[in-house]
Every structure is written in C-alpha cells, then in structure tokens.
Amino acid sequence: MRSQDYDRLYLSPPHLGRHELNYVHKAVEDNWVAPAGPNLAGFEADICAATAAAHCVALSSGTAAIHLGLILLGVGPGDEVLCPSFTFVATANPILYLGATPVFVDSEADTWNMCPERLREAIEDRITQGRKPKALLLVHLYGMPARLDEILAIATEYGLLVLEDAAEALGSRFQQQPLGSFGKVGVFSFNGNKILTTSGGGALVTNDAELAQRTRFLATQAKDDAPHYQHSQVGYNYRLSNILAGIGRGQMELLEERVKRRREIFAWYREHLAGLPGLRVALAHEPAGSRSNRWLTTILLDPQETATTPETLRQHLETRNIESRPLWKPLHLQPLFATAPMYGGHVCADLFARGLCLPSGTAMTEADLRRVAEAVREGLRG
Structure with missing residues (x-):
C-alpha cells in the first residue's frame, strides 16, 4: 500500500485537552492579549507547583531560557561551558550567542546523559590548561534523569554553577524531586513536540528571587526603572504571551x-x-x-x-x-x-x-x- x-x-x-480554550477565551474577552496578564502569572505559578521551584519566568522558548540562564550564571566572551555532546543543538547554541565555547562531554550507556567520569576528565584537563570552565549545562535526554548524585557532587567539588536543561523532562523525577529544580537555574520547553505545549514557549525556574527578577528584566528589553524608555544594558524580547500562557495553563492540568x-x-x-x-x-x-x-x-x-x-x-x-x-x-x-x-x-x-x-x-x-x-x-x- x-x-x-x-x-x-x-x-x-501536540495533544490539547479539555480546558485550554477556557483560558484563551477569557484572555480574549478581557483583552489580555499582550505579553503580561493573568494567564502568564497563573502559568508561572502552575510550573512552580509542578516543579517545586520558588520562582518561574515563562519565556518564548526553551532556547531563550538557556540563553538567559547562562547570562545569569555569568557566562561571557572567552568562557567555557561544559555540555553534553548528545543533545539537540538548542542546548549549545546559546553558549555561542555569548561568545563562549562549549566543551563537549560524552554520554554514559545507562541513561545516555553526561558521563560523570568523562566530566571529571574534562574539568581536570581544562584546569591543567588554565581554562577552568565557567558553568555546567546538564541535560536530561528523552526525559531520563541524569546521574545527578555524581554529577552534582563533581560540580560542587570544582565550584561549578549548574544550568539544568530539562526541556525534554517535565514530569520526570529523581529521588522524588522534579527535574529542573536541581541546578542554580532550570529550563523547560513547551515546543509543539514536547509532553506539554504552548505551541512555542519555555520557562526558567530558580529558587533565587534575585535571579528571577533579573530574568524578567532581561526578557522584557532590560527597561530601566524610569517613566520613559531608558536602557543601560542589552535586553531581549523573550517574554511568553498571555494567550500562549493560557494554552499552557490548560496543559499543566494534564501533566x-x-x-x-x-x-x-x-x-x-x-x-x-x-x-x-x-x-x-x-x-x-x-x-x-x-x-x-x-x-x-x-x-x-x-x-x-x-x-x-x-x-x-x-x-x-x-x-x-x-x-x-x-x-x-x-x-x-x-x-x-x-x-x-x-x-x-x-x-x-x-x-x-x-x-x-x-x-x-x-x-x-x-x-x-x-x-x-x-x-x-x-x-x-x-
């Protein structure tokens, strides 16, 4: 045939459920179609509840979340960031956005995620070369938790800040704790092919209130506190819209x-x-x-x-x-x-x-x- x-x-x-339209219709009826609005705040609260994170900022994509997350960790030109080789390119592209260099690490066979042994080898070799990495970008591939106990212990030993890419892992857990909540910052994707979707979207989560506030600032063009439009640093147009957040609210009910x-x-x-x-x-x-x-x-x-x-x-x-x-x-x-x-x-x-x-x-x-x-x-x- x-x-x-x-x-x-x-x-x-995508697999839409029962309630997405309720949130979207409400946003249209109330004329909340601009990026900020009740759906956006509600979606962020829903993500916090599902991930045990204290703070969430909903963004236009998981890639945007990684980009801002690396900025929050202080990554800049000339820095090196440890990253698994076995992942989607969106994990590593933001490293290049910032003028930094990815240092790739092989997988291990059990979870397909970053190998702790190769990770230690990479860190020690970079230090020997006078190139101590700035941060560790950890991925949970296909929703499978990485070997977190070992990897986080290595990160702590060498004083590395961790950005946790849980784009594929919403709803996954390690030791009963939701993935995305182990690093200094965590990121999720709500792209159309993910387990839940907002058609396009992402989120950054953190337990640090100051980092969450800075994420919102950078994601909304870094507008200074002034009655007019004043800008002292580079910002980005990365905020999720209130309409798409409404889809996300209905989706989160089905996680x-x-x-x-x-x-x-x-x-x-x-x-x-x-x-x-x-x-x-x-x-x-x-x-x-x-x-x-x-x-x-x-x-x-x-x-x-x-x-x-x-x-x-x-x-x-x-x-x-x-x-x-x-x-x-x-x-x-x-x-x-x-x-x-x-x-x-x-x-x-x-x-x-x-x-x-x-x-x-x-x-x-x-x-x-x-x-x-x-x-x-x-x-x-x-």
Whole structure:
C-alpha cells in the first residue's frame, strides 16, 4: 500500500485537552492579549507547583531560557561551558550567542546523559590548561534523569554553577524531586513536540528571587526603572504571551495524565517489540530513584544481528506514513562545532549510529501502536 493510504502518525504531536480554550477565551474577552496578564502569572505559578521551584519566568522558548540562564550564571566572551555532546543543538547554541565555547562531554550507556567520569576528565584537563570552565549545562535526554548524585557532587567539588536543561523532562523525577529544580537555574520547553505545549514557549525556574527578577528584566528589553524608555544594558524580547500562557495553563492540568500515558506507550512498545531480532527498546532500565516521563520511546539496532539500519527502517516507516526520527546527532560531529573540545565520543556516536525514535504521542490509540509495531516488523524482515 502507498503511504497516502494511511493517516499520518507523527512522532510527538501536540495533544490539547479539555480546558485550554477556557483560558484563551477569557484572555480574549478581557483583552489580555499582550505579553503580561493573568494567564502568564497563573502559568508561572502552575510550573512552580509542578516543579517545586520558588520562582518561574515563562519565556518564548526553551532556547531563550538557556540563553538567559547562562547570562545569569555569568557566562561571557572567552568562557567555557561544559555540555553534553548528545543533545539537540538548542542546548549549545546559546553558549555561542555569548561568545563562549562549549566543551563537549560524552554520554554514559545507562541513561545516555553526561558521563560523570568523562566530566571529571574534562574539568581536570581544562584546569591543567588554565581554562577552568565557567558553568555546567546538564541535560536530561528523552526525559531520563541524569546521574545527578555524581554529577552534582563533581560540580560542587570544582565550584561549578549548574544550568539544568530539562526541556525534554517535565514530569520526570529523581529521588522524588522534579527535574529542573536541581541546578542554580532550570529550563523547560513547551515546543509543539514536547509532553506539554504552548505551541512555542519555555520557562526558567530558580529558587533565587534575585535571579528571577533579573530574568524578567532581561526578557522584557532590560527597561530601566524610569517613566520613559531608558536602557543601560542589552535586553531581549523573550517574554511568553498571555494567550500562549493560557494554552499552557490548560496543559499543566494534564501533566500527570500525560506522563502516565507516555509511560504506558513505552511499556507497550517494550512488550510488543520484545524478541525482534537485532532490536531492543532502549533506556528500559530506570536507575534507582529515577522516574522518566518517557517523552519519546527509542530503539537500538544491533548490526551484528540485523542488516537493517536505522535509516532503512525510518524510510520503511515513511512508506506507511509513520514519522520516526534518528537519535540526536552528537554536537561534536556537527560542522558548527568542529573545533570545540570533546572528551570521549564513542558512546554517543554509537548511539546515534544505531538508534531511532518511534511515535510516542499521548493521543495514540492501540490501533496506532499496532500499526507502528507491524511496520517495524516488516522493516526488519526487509
């Protein structure tokens, strides 16, 4: 059959719920369509409640949140920032915005996040070269908590401030504490493909009231306290709109429901794809004390057991109108970062070469899941 004979199954499409329109309609009725308004304050309060953070500033994107977060940590031209290589480019781009240099660190095989051993190696080597890093940018990939005990202990040992990129990890926990609340600042994304969405948006959270106040200042063009428009430093137009925050308020009411459904989808794939030659559902083991939101279900192919590659499987799924996606291409392999320092690299390069993300949207039905599973079986048979 042709791909057009099937409805499109997307990787992680938006899934609106019951109440988003209530908040949006109220904003329109009250003429609160400008960036500030009740939805914005309410959305920030909802995020604080969900993440145990004392303060939240809702922003136009997760990238904007990382950019401001790095500024708050004092990163500037000539500085170095430790960063995982195995992540989306939006994690590292803001380092370049500030004239700083990313120092990439390899993953470890259990969680796919930053390897503590390679992290220590990177820090000690940079210090030996007289280049002590300014900050540590920590990512929780695909919603899986990083090895926080070890990584935070290393950061403390070397006096590094931590920016926690939890863009993919809203609703995930470590030792019962929500991810995003472990660093000096934490960031979330509400892009259209995330577990909750405002169509486009992000947030910065912190327990430091002064940092939250400075974030709001920088995100609204850094307007000085004056009756006229006066500016003494560079600012940004990064505030989330009141309309989009209304969508976010309705979405936040569904957070636990959405996490539950993503975890159910992961468990379904794990059960129904078990035993396929050369394939395993990845990240199956949650380390002690961790709960992943299972944002995306991923698989790994073993070239010793199957001739099917991730790309040939992806193309086969496309013939069935099913969207899938390679794992993140490591940043140290990207032309943009060709000259950036890298510590390790074998683990994340191997994951990229063998992995694929499967459709994981929370609106998927049993029939949708069976359609994906059958297409994967067909692809493996060649």
